[in-house]
Amino acid sequence: MFTAPALETTGDMSTSQFKTIADVFEYAFDHHADRPAFQCMGHQMTYADLNDASARLANWLIKHSGLKAGDRIAIQMPNILQFPVAVMAAARAGLVIVNTNPLYTAREMKHQFTDSGVRGIIILENFCHNLEKILADTDICCVITTQIGDMLPQPQRSVVNLAVKYIKRMVPAWKIARAHSWRDALAQPPAELSKIDSGTDVAIVLYTGGTTGLAKGAMLTHQNLISNMMQLRQVSKALIRDKEDTIVAPLPLYHTYAFMFHCMAGVYAGNLSVLIPNPRDIDDLIKTLAALPEINGFVGLNTLFLAMCRHRQINRVNFSDMRFTGSGGMALTISVAEEWLKVTGCQVYEGYGLTECSPVVSVNPHDKVKIGTVGPAVPGTEVMTVDEQGQDTGINEKGELWVRGPQVMKGYWQNDKATRESITEDGWFKTGDFAVIDEDGFIKIVDRKKDLIIISGFNVFPSEVEEVVNSHPGVAESAAIGIPNDKSGEVIKLFVVRRDNVLTLDELTSYCRENLTAYKVPKQIVFVDDLPKSNVGKILRRELREQELATLS
Structure with a gap:
């Protein structure tokens, strides 16, 4: 068993200063007001802009949505400016957030919405035709719809929205009675926002990929997320500068890794995240990156790194200021890591995590990268590999990886059986991954147990x-x-x-x-x-x- 050094608890690294994730957002609004926070389609929002927009939406949710503190609200949209606004508004209104994959089918939406008991949803209208099919089978009483360009200034807003709907025909016909528009909700006067406690320690319910049967909702508490934010910050602070850096965000924010990096740690640090709505469009991604004055960090994964390296116009992108590339979500191959370093001049720092761990478990340290490993456990985390009997296999021996730390979820939503099967009585989470831990505590993921x-x-x-x-x-x-x-x-x-x-x-x-x-x-x-x-x-x-x-x- 390996125990990482304790999480720093002094100065700005203390987790005790925040009770909820809304407190983290309030901290960012107070300390980074004039800094750019998020950018998408060429338009930036400052932290002051985020504060104003999320306060307006939170006020609307409190006064007009019919939702009460502790209710679940789904957020279903790609990486656009509305996403962080919706997250911050929901948290400030005391609601429990249910991030939803925007590409879910109607069947998948129905399972997630009924399982989590969501009563409200903020959704991009491109996906409303699927919501319409299953709405009557859910407890949803409040629907807020938005168009892709709704947070852009005029005339860009109208041009984008009209093009998406009538030229690209990306919005199938839909009809939902009593749906409210995003723009109308944000027209709520910016009155003083009262601080609301949801009365529950659960901040977010994130659904796993459902690789075995139906997807399960991981209950992540406010302290799970705040602790993991500080753990991630402690291992990345040597590479990412507060209030200065521009980090590219191609991974979807509904995914736990991107959510933690861009909506939590990046916000706390006062950095700028450049949102990429569709990372599969490599041509548009390269065009977006080429237009940036500087890139200090990039958070992606193996297949995206490979596609970018092979793109015919990758040399248009200026990587000279990039100090950090984070890899997560899938295994990083050595050949791709080497090719990325050759093309960009930047080392890839591979880490490991799971939705159930908020998600970060381990990260390669900036001054001692071991290619082929996912690094040692982040501060305050214990890891070990076990055999079929649950006994520690020891150094350099394969076994199932178990994790214990402040980032481990509370359990699976309304699924006590799955929770008992996944978390031991003394707090160890069974990852289902085979791994080897070397004498320095570096973890090498061998494979998924089920694979x-x-x-x-x-x-x-x-x-x-x-x-x-x-x-x-x-x-x-x-x-x-x-x-x-x-x-x-x-x-x-x-x-x-x-x-x-x-x-x-x-x-x-x-x-x-x-x-x-x-x-x-x-x-x-x-x-x-x-x-x-x-x-x-x-x-x-x-x-x-x-x-x-x-x-x-």
Whole structure:
């Protein structure tokens, strides 16, 4: 077991100065009023602007929404200026926030909204057609709709909104009775905002990816989030300067990692986050970055780094002022880390986290990066790897990673059984990830427990196979899964995206045989144009397995 140094509790690093996340926002408004806070589509909002807009919306929520302190409110939108305003307003109104993936289907929305019991929602109108389908099946009594350009100045606001709706036709027809408009809600007079306590220690309910069955809502308390904010700040303060730095935000803010970095730690520090509404549009992303006077930090993940490095116009972006690149959400491959360093001149600092841990568990230190690891645990955190009996496996031995610290969630929303299965009586959270912890406390994630492939009794970790395959110069990316086999239980099937059409099956099979022991060599290799990915770019082995099992049944 490894215990990280205690979280600093003096000066500005103290968590005791804040009772709720609304207190954090109030601190930022008071200390950074004139600083730019968020930028999107070329328009900036200062912390004073955020204060005014979120106070207006909070006042409307308190007086006109029908919601009361402690009620859940869903926020469903991409990275646009309305997102941080909505989060801050909900917190200031004493509501519990339920961040919602904007690309959810109606079925997924129904599950999340009914499971969490949300009574209000702030939603981009592009997704209202799905809300309309399931609204009657929920307890939602207040709907606030917004258009993409609603926080932009005129005439840009009208131009963007009209283009999105009538030229790009990105807004399917919808009709929701008694829906309120964002602009009308923000017209609420900026009266003095009374501080409201929700009466609950839960600040946010964030839903996990649902890789096994239905997604579960992780209850993150105010102190979970505040503690993790301070933990992240303590390990990043040498690289990120308060009240100065511009950090690019392509990862969706509804995702726990981006939420913590940009809506909590970045706000507390008084930094500027440049919001990217659609990071899949690499052309537009590069154009946005090229227009920035300077970039000091970038928070992304493996697939995005690779796509950017290969973009034909990446040399238009000025990376000379960049000191920090954070990686999270999926494993960072060594080849991509090296390519990013070559293109940008900036080291990637890989970390590890889970929604259930608010999310940051570990980060590579700026002065001692170990490529291939996710660094040591952040301050105030204990980690260990355990065997099937829950016994500590010790140094450099594989086991399931367990975490204990102030950032570990309260539990799963209305799911005591899942909570008991995930958190021990003495507070250890079972991550479901296999890892190795070295003598310095650095953690190497080996694989997801549920992704483990068992071949004739031998354990095979898909990431090991993929790391070897991805090191071939003809491979862009790959995914390995286990498929049923009468003789060995399972065999490996490999899906490969080639960099060009030169690489052959025979060549890749020979390469695998040269670099992998016999039982780890894929029995089937398929070349594909792309791999299924989550909205944050994580390769979904689960979908590949489901597709494969469907063809076998």
